[in-house]
Amino acid sequence: MTVLSASSPLGRAVTRLVTARTRAAATIAALAVTGAAVAVAVATSSPATAEPGNVVVSENFSSGSLPAGWNAVDGAWKVENGRLYGTSASSGENNKITFGRHLSDFRLEATMRFESVSAATRWASLGIDVPADGATPWWIATMRSGTTAANGLEFAQRTTVNAWVVTNTASAPYAAGTGRDVRVAVEVHGNQARWIFDGREAMRTNSLQRSPNGVQALFVNGGTVSYDDVTVTELPPNGYIRPEGSPFTVIAHRGASAAAPENTLVAQEIARKGGADWIENDVQPSKDGVPFILHDGTVDRTTDGSGNVRDLTAAQIKALDAGSWFGPQYVGERVPTLSEQLADLRNRGGSLLLEIKGKHTRAEVATIIQVIRDEQMMGRVFVQSFEVDALRYTYELAPELPLGLLRSSLDADPVAISRELHLTAYNPDGNALLAKPEVVAPLHAAGVAVMAWTMDSAGLWQRLERIGTDAVITNRASELAGWNSAFMQRASADPTVQITSPVDGARLDRAQSPVIAVAATNADTVTVTLDGNKSAVGRRLDLVKLTAGRHTVRTEVTGPEGTATATSTFTVTVSQAGLGYLILTSGAEPAAINAMTVKLVHAQYAELATYVDRQAGKLVPAEVASVIAADARTLALK
Incomplete structure (x- = not known):
């Protein structure tokens, strides 16, 4: 025995x-x-703004090795069990692997899993715009393992002096933790991006500073993270069309004009802090040709001066008080030049929906465009106007600038005029749009966004959302941002x-x-x-x-x-160890357990199966005997 x-x-x-x-x-x-x-x-709708286009990268790591063209810049990266693993030993290591190619409009998505982290603050990222050699500066969409923190998700830049500039933060609906697959994506359109967590938009930015040759990347910091099913897909260029299930783009009319003197830098700052995605302001020239941010044709209503804007020099306009009319706390606010406004947006964050106000010559439009170029804001300005000629001049001089046509009433064929003027957006009065909502679908089919003005109540916002409006220009930007948050909570009730x-x-x-x-x-x-x-x-x-x-x-x-x-x-699975466990827990008589283990130790699997068949219902319980015999025969064939 x-x-x-x-x-x-x-x-x-x-x-x-x-x-x-x-x-x-x-x-x-x-x-x-x-x-x-x-x-x-988890949302049931996709945030993609169009049918998928050209798939640039599609990798499930089934080859067992790093894919061709993937550059492990730093850190330990390996492919194992059909996943890509990246390891960073400390929080000071921003280890990365680069791939793909430079794209202006694309969707990068991946399944991410934190295998282990040194702390819940450690993170992994999708690289949005990263030099192929990993050098700074680069932009990332970050996810911490503690994703429910206020900064669980981030858009951030690593600068050339190795400093962080975090432009946007948000919390996810649940913690990624460790050992859990999370499907994440970022959709990028030029300087804009949406952070998508398990199918639902979590936040957006319009503050990216794109390079001419940055590619995509994956990052790990302070832990080990695995990635699977990484894809990069080119998107249509119009990122202003609102994805189904996503909230409005919030455009602050003349800045936070309900809370501060319109078209001033303080109104811009309040709107930015209140959650506006874009600042809408008006531009027109002084007597000596300097573009100023002013709505009216005169300075009478919004300053302590009087006279036509075009009859006053830049020095005269700059001497005016543009804040005291609104409230005593704003005494001394000045009328900003377009250059000053753009510099503020560039340095402090934000983008500009710029209305060319009234008739402009081609030379005047050229001056506006030159200021935008000089302030390095071509990627963060959207030009709109009621004046068709102003839009034509803008397209001739700077076809890369997105254009919007302002309308008090709808055109007979909005799609036709959008094509004629090379429009990115058709921007009608919101009440006119609500009276004829059927124009939205054909505009979207033509790749044209719809931005409604100037709508200031929740009831109107709800109606605009239902017909598919993409953006709302409003005097109550912070309230619309709050309404958006409530919309997202309602949408997550599925x-x-x-x-x-x-x-x-x-x-x-x-x-x-x-x-x-x-x-x-x-x-x-x-x-x-x-x-x-x-x-x-x-x-x-x-x-x-x-x-x-x-x-x-x-x-x-x-x-x-x-x-x-x-x-x-x-x-x-069937294994010798598993079969040993089956035998030990089978409830068989001791003599049968000893007999079966001897045959198992000597890998006599066929003899073991025959023995169990004979003893089924006798020394070995029948219900487990068939499983032991089947596993033994499987091993005998290996």
């Missing part, structure tokens, strides 16, 4: 198996408890569900015993099936009783706003 001792090779292996099973069961049980409490917000255990694609041996765990939000009921048979959240899967091969867990949740489903397919 052979006795299995703890010191024998098989005995030591079995001890390791039992320990591993205990640890795995405890870990997965903990995951189930945690997962059930996680709040997940139920969501994710199977957190067993994870999709898992390969499990017989010694493991995972618990079915589901993370759901906005759900009243949760149903679960295993291979089509009813199961339950929290059920421990006994892999001893499952056949080798693939099995599928499916869950469906229902809530007030609808239903959502998720599936996870795992594989029960």
